Every structure is written in structure tokens, then in C-alpha cells.
Amino acid sequence: MTIDHESVPRAGGPLSGPRRPGTGLLDRPAGAAHSRAFPAPRRHRGAVRNRLALPLALVQADTIALCSAGGIANRALDPGAPLDPLLGVPAVLPLLLLLNLAGGLYRARLTLSVLDELPALAARAVVAAAFAVTLSGCLGGHWPDCGPVAPTRLTVLLGVQLLTAAVGRAVLYHLVRRIRRSRPSPTLVLGAGRLGRRVAAALGEHGEYGMRPVGLLDADPPPLADGTGLPVLGGPEVLEREVRRHRIQHVIATAGAADEGETAVALREAARLGCQVWLVPALREYGSLTTAPTSGGDHLWGFPCLRVGRPAMRRPGWAGKRALDITAATVGLLLLSPVLALCALAVRFDTGPGVLFRQQRTGLDGKVFTVLKFRTLRPSNEHESATRWNIAQDHRMGAVGRLMRKSSLDELPQLWNVLRGDMSLVGPRPERPYFVMRFGQAYPEYADRHRVPVGLTGLAQVNGLRGDTSIEDRARFDNRYIESWSLWQDVKILCRTAVLMLHPDGS
Incomplete structure (x- = not known):
């Protein structure tokens, strides 16, 4: 039960502490x-649907890859056997999908690279194979209605699956980059300082990220001229209006905004509206902690990016x-x-x-x-x-x-x-x-x-x-x-x- 009963605040703390002007x-x-x-605010549902498109496509690609690998492995081990892609697959597929999901391999990313994900895919394939071999031994060497699941068959199956999964993801990522270039998502950049303008310029020059900056938000923008041509739409207080006006799907907050407290409020509001929120810190070494393929980190044309998770009540x-x-x-x-x-x-x-x-x-x-x-x-x-x-x-x-x-x-x-x-x-x-x-x-x-x-x-x-x-x-x-x-x-x-x-x- 609650162990924090009403009591006197510590002297000099709660009611007499430092107060920032204009924030009460x-x-x-x-x-x-x-x-x-x-x-x-209400959620921007279009942004939510678009954000789920790539993870769902990756799940389908891995499923197709494993089923295709089943047929190829069976024919390779027994050339006279019928082409049955599901032989042995049900023993592996659910676990493999769950492992990939838990490892963040179905998370939508800015920078798409099969080679970055290959070690994580291989490690999870090995774990799934070990589980299937153990389960096969417990079931007398057979999986119900799917025939033998011997270690040799599973080794070949997972090896072929890893290859087909890599090829499938490479093809999918190529298609995603083309779609992103042709249909970029409206994006707002919080912070009109030098870093914010450089990030906005990178987004405009590299369409493979699928973001089209429509403006900058900053309560007190510095007088910088960098040729981006993007307007400063106002301070963070106009975020909701601009999100609805431009149907914003991504919000990128950069270090150096005029009012960090107002920026934090704006980020929480953007997440509630359904936007995908990213943070670009000024400290470049920060990227070494967050850009692993299975983490929430990413990079945008060399700028480290950290994905902000969904609000707690929407997890x-x-x-x-x-x-x-x-x-x-x-x-x-x-x-x-x-x-x-x-x-x-x-x-x-x-x-x-x-x-x-x-x-x-x-x-x-x-x-x-x-x-x-x-x-x-x-x-x-x-x-x-x-x-x-x-x-x-x-x-x-x-x-x-x-x-x-x-x-x-x-x-x-x-x-x-x-x-x-x-x-x-x-x-x-x-x-x-x-x-x-x-x-x-x-x-x-x-x-x-x-x-x-x-x-x-x-x-x-x-x-x-x-x-x-x-x-x-x-x-x-x-x-x-x-x-x-x-x-x-x-x-x-x-x-x-x-x-x-x-x-x-x-x-």
C-alpha cells in the first residue's frame, strides 16, 4: 500500500526552490x-499505420523466407522428395519470429542495412535451431504432421533460411527506399539552430530516409542563413496546429533549441498525437551507445538519432x-x-x-x-x-x-x-x-x-x-x-x- 503519507516538505525545497519565470x-x-x-490530443492515425507498414512487411518476408527455405532444404537433402515447404518449419517459425521481435529486428529504422542485421539474424536462427532439435528429441524425432526434424535437416533449413531472409530483406529495403523517395512523410524539426538546420538540409538532400521537412519550430531562433529555405513556423506551442495542418508523421528534436523545457513538453505532445519522435543530440559520441541494430538508436546521414518510445499508456x-x-x-x-x-x-x-x-x-x-x-x-x-x-x-x-x-x-x-x-x-x-x-x-x-x-x-x-x-x-x-x-x-x-x-x- 502507499507508504508516502502527507508530510511537511523538506525545508527550502518544495515551495521555496528555484522557479523558472513563466512556467507556473x-x-x-x-x-x-x-x-x-x-x-x-487526438492521435494522428495515418502516421501510426505508416509506421507499422515496414515491421509487418518484415514479418511477412521472414515467414516467406523460412517457408521457401523449408522447400529448398528438403529438396537438397532428398532430391526425390516432394517439394513441401512446410516440412519442419512449424517447429522453428513461431520461435524465430518471437526472437526477432524481442531483438528489435522488426523495428522501423531510418537507415536500412541487411549487413547490419545479419549477425543478429544468425544468432537467433541458431537459438531457434537448438530449440527445435531439443523439441524433436522430446517428440521421438518427429514433429506432428511434419515428418522428421533431425539436426542435419534443421541445420540446412536454418542456413538456407538465413540466406533467403537476407535476400528477402535486401529486396524489401530496396523497395522501401524507392517508396520513401517517391512518397516522403511530412516532418517537423524542433530547433532552428545550426544542428537543426543541418539535419533539415540532410533530410532534403537524401530522400532514402522518407522525410520531407516542412518547417522548423523554435521559440527564439538564431539569425542563421544556411539556404535551407525552410520557414520557422513558431515555437513549440504551435506544434499541435502544425501537426494537423501538414499531417506530420515525424518530429525530430535537435540539441540547441531555445527552451529545452518547452521542447520536452512538445515531444510528449507529438508522441500523444501519434508522431514518431526522434532525438538528435549534439554530443556525437552519444551515437556509439545507441546505433546498434537491435537498439532504439539509429543515424541520419551520420547524425546519431534516438527513437523516443511510445507513451506508456499506448504500449x-x-x-x-x-x-x-x-x-x-x-x-x-x-x-x-x-x-x-x-x-x-x-x-x-x-x-x-x-x-x-x-x-x-x-x-x-x-x-x-x-x-x-x-x-x-x-x-x-x-x-x-x-x-x-x-x-x-x-x-x-x-x-x-x-x-x-x-x-x-x-x-x-x-x-x-x-x-x-x-x-x-x-x-x-x-x-x-x-x-x-x-x-x-x-x-x-x-x-x-x-x-x-x-x-x-x-x-x-x-x-x-x-x-x-x-x-x-x-x-x-x-x-x-x-x-x-x-x-x-x-x-x-x-x-x-x-x-x-x-x-x-x-x-
Whole structure:
């Protein structure tokens, strides 16, 4: 459960820290604060379809290559045998496709090269062959309805498959380059500095990347004249308008933009719109860490590029996260019903009627919802409930309240919020709207926490950022969780939370 109870922010930190001018929620025009802090634009579906075309074509090419290899290998080993391309293939194909998918070999890339991918293809072919040989031994040397799957046959099969896969990819990449040159995708470049203009010029001169720059975005462009002929369309605040006007499919952010904070907001908005987002750093050595064929890195005419992943809520595992929330919350409410009843009786005895405490919290996209907790202290009025940060050391709290706060039992009713969908098991800490406004003024990245549902526990809490700790550090860890989200990371955080609950500190 949540182990981060309301507490006083560390002195000199949350509300008195350095503040960047013009970035607070209250500094924006009416109605702009919510839209900029919690953007929820519609996706550009055409860009999504185009981005899936190459990965699907690669899957089909590998499937055709393996089936063709099956027929060729069978005829080579037994010239009198019928040409059966599926002989032995079902033992290898599913695993090989999964290995290639996990290794990033079906990821759309800017620079297409069969030779770059050949070592990774060969390694996965060897693993698939070893699996098929082992499976063949377990099945008495036969795969159902496909005849013998002997090691010799599989070795020849995978060797021919590797050759046919390389040839198939070479042909496919040739066709893709021709299509990219004839039908380039509209592209925006963030950053009108020297690097941004050089990248835009490279895109215009090399059509094999399939990108046609239509303009540059920069809030304060430097006075450079480089002959690209591209207009500066405005700052990052016009991104959504330009994406819809030009049907932008790619957004490339370059180092040296006038306002890095606004650029970060623009990149997140571009990803939500369905654009493929790329980063081009100024440090060239950065490319040595990211340009491997199986990584998310690439290069654009020698400039290192890093692909920005999809938003967390649009990744394949997000449905699994919601299924985990529903299952865990349902099971938890049923199994803990006796504990809930005892807690309710104890609170009723300690504080009187009204055992549940309801409070407004800010959740996904800045929407306010009502969180449920067992009452540990009865505030004097609603204003105190909404604006007082710490009650952990309040002398009005009784023994029952202190025990429940120290053991986190007062958080158990939030399982109902998880079941309703207001919260998740793992996510950023939900906070009251008053403090969201205050922290948003002091820390520009604080509002970015609301890109995903809030949670009972999170990465910040399990790293000790609870109680009297820095809000800036909490926001940094929360955003790190969002940007690197995976279902396994949720499982790790839940395990670490369970361990921490064995040593409660009551913070």
C-alpha cells in the first residue's frame, strides 16, 4: 500500500526552490494551464499505420523466407522428395519470429542495412535451431504432421533460411527506399539552430530516409542563413496546429533549441498525437551507445538519432497493467474484508461516526477524483483538510490513528479507487489540487507526472522519497517511472513496497 503519507516538505525545497519565470500554472492564460500541463490530443492515425507498414512487411518476408527455405532444404537433402515447404518449419517459425521481435529486428529504422542485421539474424536462427532439435528429441524425432526434424535437416533449413531472409530483406529495403523517395512523410524539426538546420538540409538532400521537412519550430531562433529555405513556423506551442495542418508523421528534436523545457513538453505532445519522435543530440559520441541494430538508436546521414518510445499508456503491456490492477484490487478487497471491518470498528471507536475520510486528489490528465482512506484524524474544517500538508505529528491523533498510519492500514480503502479506475497499484503519488498548483509553480516538470494514473505506491516511494523529502526529487523519479514504464517494473515496485511495509516508519 502507499507508504508516502502527507508530510511537511523538506525545508527550502518544495515551495521555496528555484522557479523558472513563466512556467507556473498561474502564469499562463485562463484555460491554458490545464491544456499545456495535461494535454490529451487526438492521435494522428495515418502516421501510426505508416509506421507499422515496414515491421509487418518484415514479418511477412521472414515467414516467406523460412517457408521457401523449408522447400529448398528438403529438396537438397532428398532430391526425390516432394517439394513441401512446410516440412519442419512449424517447429522453428513461431520461435524465430518471437526472437526477432524481442531483438528489435522488426523495428522501423531510418537507415536500412541487411549487413547490419545479419549477425543478429544468425544468432537467433541458431537459438531457434537448438530449440527445435531439443523439441524433436522430446517428440521421438518427429514433429506432428511434419515428418522428421533431425539436426542435419534443421541445420540446412536454418542456413538456407538465413540466406533467403537476407535476400528477402535486401529486396524489401530496396523497395522501401524507392517508396520513401517517391512518397516522403511530412516532418517537423524542433530547433532552428545550426544542428537543426543541418539535419533539415540532410533530410532534403537524401530522400532514402522518407522525410520531407516542412518547417522548423523554435521559440527564439538564431539569425542563421544556411539556404535551407525552410520557414520557422513558431515555437513549440504551435506544434499541435502544425501537426494537423501538414499531417506530420515525424518530429525530430535537435540539441540547441531555445527552451529545452518547452521542447520536452512538445515531444510528449507529438508522441500523444501519434508522431514518431526522434532525438538528435549534439554530443556525437552519444551515437556509439545507441546505433546498434537491435537498439532504439539509429543515424541520419551520420547524425546519431534516438527513437523516443511510445507513451506508456499506448504500449502493449498497458492492458496487462489494468488487468493486474483489477485482479489485485478485487482479491485484496475480498481477502482483507475482515481486516477492513476491524479497522472500521477501531476508527469508529477512536474518532466517532464517519470512519471513511474522503479527499479530493488530482489524477490522470489533471482530473480530480475522491480518494478514500480510513479516518485517522478529524480536521477542524474543510480548508484544513485541503491545505494542511502534515498531520503525522498532530497531537489530536489517537493511538488507533497513529497505528493505522504507521502500518499503512488507513490506505486500504484505496483498493476501491483502484478497482474503479481512479488509481493504479503503481504510479505517481496522488496529491491534493491545492498542492498540485503550488508545486506546479515551483517545478515545471511536476505536472508531467499526470500523464499516467496515480498509484498507491511508486518508484519515488520505494527509493525513500516519502515523508519529509524533496518534491523535486519525487517528480524526477515519477517521470522516470513513466518514461521507462514496463509491466515488470510495476512488479518490482510492488515487491519492494511489500518489503518496506515490513519496516514501517510512519512517515
